[in-house]
Amino acid sequence: MVTKIKESHSDVRRFGTAGVGAGLLWIAVAALTIAARISENQSGAFDGTEEAIWGVMTVAIITAGLLTLTEMVGIRHELGLEKAGVVGIGLVGLGTAAGLVAWAFPLWGGLMGIGMLIFSLPMIRQGNAPRSAAVAFGFGMLGGIALFILLDAIKLGPVDSYGDYPVAIEIGFVTMALVSAYGTILIGRWLTTR
Numbered sequence: 001m002v003t004k005i006k007e008s009h010s011d012v013r014r015f016g017t018a019g020v021g022a023g024l025l026w027i028a029v030a031a032l033t034i035a036a037r038i039s040e041n042q043s044g045a046f047d048g049t050e051e052a053i054w055g056v057m058t059v060a061i062i063t064a065g066l067l068t069l070t071e072m073v074g075i076r077h078e079l080g081l082e083k084a085g086v087v088g089i090g091l092v093g094l095g096t097a098a099g100l101v102a103w104a105f106p107l108w109g110g111l112m113g114i115g116m117l118i119f120s121l122p123m124i125r126q127g128n129a130p131r132s133a134a135v136a137f138g139f140g141m142l143g144g145i146a147l148f149i150l151l152d153a154i155k156l157g158p159v160d161s162y163g164d165y166p167v168a169i170e171i172g173f174v175t176m177a178l179v180s181a182y183g184t185i186l187i188g189r190w191l192t193t194r
Contacts (some may be wrong), residue, residue, distance in 0.1 A: 012194050015074020019188025023068035025060050026181035030174045032057040037170055058102040058137050065096030065112060068184055072119055074191050075129070081122050088119025105173050106145050113141030116180075144176020149176030 036053040040046050069092055076085035095112030098104070120138025123129045148168055157167025 012074050012078055013076070015071055016194070018067045018074070019071030019184045019191060021188075022064045022071055023181040023183075023185030023188060025067065026027045026177045026184065029057055029060050029064060030177040030181070032060065033170055033173050033177070037166065043190050054102060058100065061099040061102050061108070062096055065092065065099055065108075068112070068116075068180075069093060069096060071184060071188055071191070074117070074184035075123065075187065078191065078194060079123060079126060079128055081119065084118050084122045088115040090115075091115025091118065100111040105169075105176070106148070109141045109145050109176055113145060113176075114181075116141055120183075130190055133186030133190065135183075136179050137187055138185055140179030140181075141176050143179055144172045144174075146172075147175050148172025182190025 030052055031128045036050045036057070039049050039053065039087070043049065069089060072085070072089050072092060075081065076089065081088075092112050092115035095108045095110070095115060098108035098111055099106065120134050123134040124131065125136065151168035151171055152165050155165055155168075156171075157165050160166050
């Protein structure tokens with residue numbers, strides 16, 4: 001019986017470590033977004049370098065999504081989240097798979113964001129996890145998408161050859177990644193101390 005308890009605590013710590021890893025990858029996604037923009041501005045075109053950066057970013061998004069899922073399993077195990085846990089994990093799983101089309105961030109970020117929000121609401125209500133981390137975890141993805149929609153509606157920055165406003169896209173994308181990173185890292189650290 002004692003061995004199972006130790007094993008359970010060890011598993012929860014591993015789930016927390018996955019969350020910290022997810023957060024670091026979300027930070028990398030934000031940095032890669034900025035790197036792609038800088039490269040494109042310097043070269044004057046979206047070519048092989050930017051395509052390679054987006055390829056790496058796609059892998060980072062999917063890996064961050066998988067690690068976020070792993071962290072969510074640990075949170076669900078630790079806090080006993082029932083329906084919200086299952087629905088949230090399912091939606092984040094769908095969003096992770098949709099991350100294959102990294103450029104369609106409102107699609108995959110929206111699925112992940114809805115799942116993370118549903119998942120975080122019981123955490124916020126229970127008050128067991130750090131509150132600011134639970135709020136960032138739940139609202140980071142959707143907040144970044146909402147910021148993008150607002151900035152796109154006001155037509156922030158120059159228009160690119162596709163008719164899009166890349167500054168609006170990048171600000172929303174980077175915000176989404178960084179706020180989510182904050183939530184996943186702090187919740188991951190919290191899990192590792194349980």
